[in-house]
Amino acid sequence: EADIYQTPRYLVIGTGKKITLECSQTMGHDKMYWYQQDPGMELHLIHYSYGVNSTEKGDLSSESTVSRIRTEHFPLTLESARPSHTSQYLCASRPSGISYEQYFGPGTRLTVT
Amino acid sequence: AQSVTQLDSQVPVFEEAPVELRCNYSSSVSVYLFWYVQYPNQGLQLLLKYLSGSTLVKGINGFEAEFNKSQTSFHLRKPSVHISDTAEYFCAVSDYTGGFKTIFGAGTRLFVKA
Numbered sequence: 001e002a003d004i005y006q007t008p009r010y011l012v013i014g015t016g017k018k019i020t021l022e023c024s025q026t027m028g029h030d031k032m033y034w035y036q037q038d039p040g041m042e043l044h045l046i047h048y049s050y051g052v053n054s055t056e057k058g059d060l061s062s063e064s065t066v067s068r069i070r071t072e073h074f075p076l077t078l079e080s081a082r083p084s085h086t087s088q089y090l091c092a093s094r095p096s097g098i099s100y101e102q103y104f105g106p107g108t109r110l111t112v113t
Numbered sequence: 114a115q116s117v118t119q120l121d122s123q124v125p126v127f128e129e130a131p132v133e134l135r136c137n138y139s140s141s142v143s144v145y146l147f148w149y150v151q152y153p154n155q156g157l158q159l160l161l162k163y164l165s166g167s168t169l170v171k172g173i174n175g176f177e178a179e180f181n182k183s184q185t186s187f188h189l190r191k192p193s194v195h196i197s198d199t200a201e202y203f204c205a206v207s208d209y210t211g212g213f214k215t216i217f218g219a220g221t222r223l224f225v226k227a
Contacts, residue, residue: 004156035217040122043157043203043217058214090156100145100164100207102215104156 003027006091006105013081014113021076021108023091029103030096032074036060037088037107049074081112115140117206119218127226128196134189134221136204146187147205147215148178157203163187174198199225 004025013019025032030051035043045058049068063085064078074093078085088109092102120135138144145164149157161172168180178189187204204218 006156009154040219042117042219045214048214092156100215101147101159101162102157104149104158106154106156 004091004093004103004105006089006108008108009106010109010111012111012113015080015082017081019078019081019110021078021089021091021110023074023076023105024072025074025093025103025105026072027093027095027103028071029093030071031094032068033092033094033102034058034064034066034074034076035090035092036062037090043090047076081110083112086110086112115144115206115208115216117204117216117218119202119204119221121221122219123222123224125224125226126194129193131192132190132194132198132223134202134204134223136187136189136218138185138187138204138206140185140206140208142208145207146178146180147207148172148176148187148189149203149205149217150174151201151203151220153200160189160202194223194225196225196227198223 007022032049034047044060046062047066049055088107090107091105094102116139118137126132147162148160151157161170163170163180171177176191201220203220205215207215
């Protein structure tokens, strides 16, 4: 069974605050991803990592940053939250090799007021 | 470049009726195809995947999908749906270009009525 965790599950925060969304997985996967999900829209890749000390920006421009100091941990940080950041954020990981499917966390629903 | 089009944003269906959720993709190379399901307030979970071999793929919860290369489609089917199948379904494509990143469709909301 996939074990990938995200905290917090829900967050309401004021404009200008700094926030970090946590994502951890216990499966030893090298590859990890952050997606932004809005109702009726495709999942948009905002960051990804292929291993420790490897991070890349995704296809959707984002003002967030990520780090990958440990294999199991892939936090996402917004230095100054804005209402336009209101969205659902999904973290995922997948193993190397031919299988290619991703395992998703439960998501963090962020509301910036 | 890859793209995925899910042709229906919402599909209402009565319980025990068959259902088909349509997905078309665009890619210039060999692809890997996936269907994921998302229940309310949860992340996505894999229903089934096509990597190679038989074009008919069976997944969990009685779902199956057929890969059609000539029509660049990967439609999802279930012969008899249950209330518990009400969820959002996402089609996704991945190939070896772009580092095997996955492109997701916009989702199809399946609503099963009693």
